Amino acid sequence: MTSNSNPRFDELRWVIEIRRTLDEELEEDSEVPVNIYNVPKTLMAAKPDCYVPQEVALGPYHHWQPELYEMERYKLAAAKRTQKHLQRVKFESLVDQLNKHEPRIRACYHKFLQFNGDTLAWMMAIDASFLLEFLQVYSIKAGWLLTRVSSRMSHLVDYAGTKSAHNAILRDMVMVENQIPLFVLRKVLEFQFPTLDQADDMLRSMLAGFGEDLCPFRMKEDLTQVHVEEQAHLLDFLYHIIVPRSKEPSEIIEVENEDESKEGKEGSFGDSSYVQQLFQIIWNLLSTSNQGPISLLKRLLSSDPVKVILKLPWKIIFNLPGFSILKRPVEYIFFSQKKEESNPENGNSNSNSNIIKPPLIEEIAIPSVSKLYKSGVRFLPANGSISSITFDAKMATLYLPTVSLDVNTEVTLRNLVAYEASNASGPLVMTRYTELMNGIIDTEEDAKILRERGIILNRLKSDEEVANLWNGMSKSIRLTKVPFLDKVIEDVNNYHTGIWKVKAGKFMKRYVIGSWQLLTFVATVLIFLLMTLQAFCSVYNCPRMFRVTTDL
Structure with a gap:
């Protein structure tokens, strides 16, 4: 039975690990900053395959994933080959040395590791052996392989025998959650070379070849001069050869999640309520005056024919070919301002207008x-x-x-x-x-x-x-x-907007195409008046009222 099948055993082990962790003291917390993180959920949800290892688990985050068990035998094979080249010590001695650095290893990971010290040390030793053996191909490619290990690379392991398998492992090696602290790699190499300087030379040559092969940009720097002791892990090394280290603090702005627009789902001009609002707006405008023509129009709006017009199926009418073009302009002219006033999030007030929200990446x-x-x-x-x-x-x-x-x-x-x-x-x-x-x-x-x-x-x-x-x-x-x-x-935008072609296009859009809204509004009012007159005449017999002769 494994410990996973005994919850009580897991609880006791967890308590033991917590107590031991609290009793241990690091020299300075600042010397071992967290540098191996979980991928933020918003990024993971976008494309999980780019953040979850598909072939090999390196480190503790994905160690127990069943779909990655197949690579364990290749890891053990790499550990056996590493054992043959240790400097007069057994592989277990390397594990014991890593066990002494357990607090430092744990401090590198953002997530709490529910492994005891021995499990973590063995995991690091085996995974580091696999990773170093894989990285040696880059040292050969760059021509910097030390004579001491040249004979070892006659073993072309089958897991990297094809280009597709090689690329799959490469992609896993640069994933945020699939990192091993670089000092662990240095420690394993130190057991294989007489001095730490030689171990650093070997690691530096591997990193240089790895960086040149995987970096998407052309690098001018001599990567063989990199200070390996300053790198946290492989991804950190790759990041800092692309983006040099900056001592200036970052000015970070959090992006807020915004609700999707509900335009078109509610508040359509096709609803009869909006037609009633239109007449209400006109009525409010006319109610401020009691002049003769205005009084006549007020009586007209309160007449029975107008009430009939309000009950018409406007949603169907405005979807007809001749009327659909009039829907948006009228809705925009009469109701856009009201919507803005009723929505406090639009920043109508002076206090809100000064709040500048950071744009989403799509914007x-x-x-x-x-x-x-x-x-x-x-x-x-x-x-x-x-x-x-x-x-x-x-x-x-x-x-x-x-x-x-x-x-x-x-x-x-x-x-x-x-x-x-x-x-x-x-x-x-x-x-x-x-x-x-x-x-x-x-x-x-x-x-x-x-x-x-x-x-x-x-x-x-x-x-x-x-x-x-x-x-x-x-x-x-x-x-x-x-x-x-x-x-x-900013400079690109200023240049582009200053081009006369762009200026001419904006002029056309603002003053020519933009005036179409006014024209459609005038047409809407004319059609509305004609429809009202037609309804009025059908009830009150306009020809007789105005003494118009209809005979030809």
């Missing part, structure tokens, strides 16, 4: 690539990563970093954004970059233009897949101000 206001291209904006690849994004207004040129898109890119980008949002140790640069790309790429035509300019290196099947990739990344839990990217967005 980032920037023209698409095709619109910018038609207005004369050029697109050129920038030398560098995200920090190299600029807009030259004089040359009308937008510089964007070259991004390589393949089967691993979406998972990599999504987990970088999730890690950034969870960590929140600086400005959310990756989030803002994905918002920018989401804003300027709407269709495959936009993706095609960027591909032809060398900004997108498309290793997917089509430009449509590229557009779907960026448009699919539309979920964010918070927004932040990133000054250099916000400045680019």
Whole structure:
């Protein structure tokens, strides 16, 4: 029987772990910050497959998932090969050493780990052995493999024998919830090399090859010079070679969930109540005057024919071809103001008007690539990563970093954004970059233009897949101000709105097309008066009243 089948045993073990954890003291809490998180629910709900490992579990969060058990035998095989190359010690000695660092390991994880110390230490040792053996292929690719371990790589393990399996494991390795502290990897390598410096050289070479292969941007830095002791885990390393560490505090704005619009479901002008409101508005306007013509109209509105008009099936009438065009203008003119006054959330008061809510990621206001291209904006690849994004207004040129898109890119980008949002140790640069790309790429035509300019290196099947990739990344839990990217967005918008073609289009929309509302309103009033006159004449015999001869 396992402990999982005995709830009482689990409770006792939990109490023991809590007591032992409280008795243990770290040197300084600040030295071991939390850096391995759970993916925020809003992101997980968007596309779970991008955040939940599909092949291999690394670390405690997904260790007991039955669908990942198949990889356990490959982990054990890697641990056996690691045992052969330990420096005159047994594998159990490595586990004992990791057991001494149990408080530090637990401190890295945001979620409470319901494992005892021995279980956690064995898990870390086996998973680290598997991960290091997998990463050695990058050290070979980069040409930096130390002579001491060159003979070991003659073993091409079958789990990475195909490109698809290799990519599947790669995607699992960069997931937020599938990380192992990097100091654990250093500790395992330290048992295999005479000195810590040699172990760091080996780990540095692995990380450099891993970063060059998986990073979607072209890197100018020499990754072999990275300080491995400053990296928390693989995803943290990948994030900081793309977004350099910032010492400035982040100005984060929480995004509130807003209810979906109910327009069209209620308050339609087709309802008879709205027709009655229309007559009520006209009556209120006329009631302020007692002049002759006005008095006549007041009597007209209170007459029996008008009451008949109010009972007509207006919902059906306004859906007819000739009347449907009149529905929106009349509804907008007569009732939009009333709706705004009755809805306090619209910010009618001065106090509410000063409250600026952060826009949702879908609401980032920037023209698409095709619109910018038609207005004369050029697109050129920038030398560098995200920090190299600029807009030259004089040359009308937008510089964007070259991004390589393949089967691993979406998972990599999504987990970088999730890690950034969870960590929140600086400005959310990756989030803002994905918002920018989401804003300027709407269709495959936009993706095609960027591909032809060398900004997108498309290793997917089509430009449509590229557009779907960026448009699919539309979920964010918070927004932040990133000054250099916000400045680019502002400059692009200012340039685009300053083009005479755009100005002419806005002029037409505001003063020509916009005047159509006034024309339709006039037509509506005329039709209404004619219908009223017709109903009036059918009752009171207008020809005889006005002495009009109908004979030809």
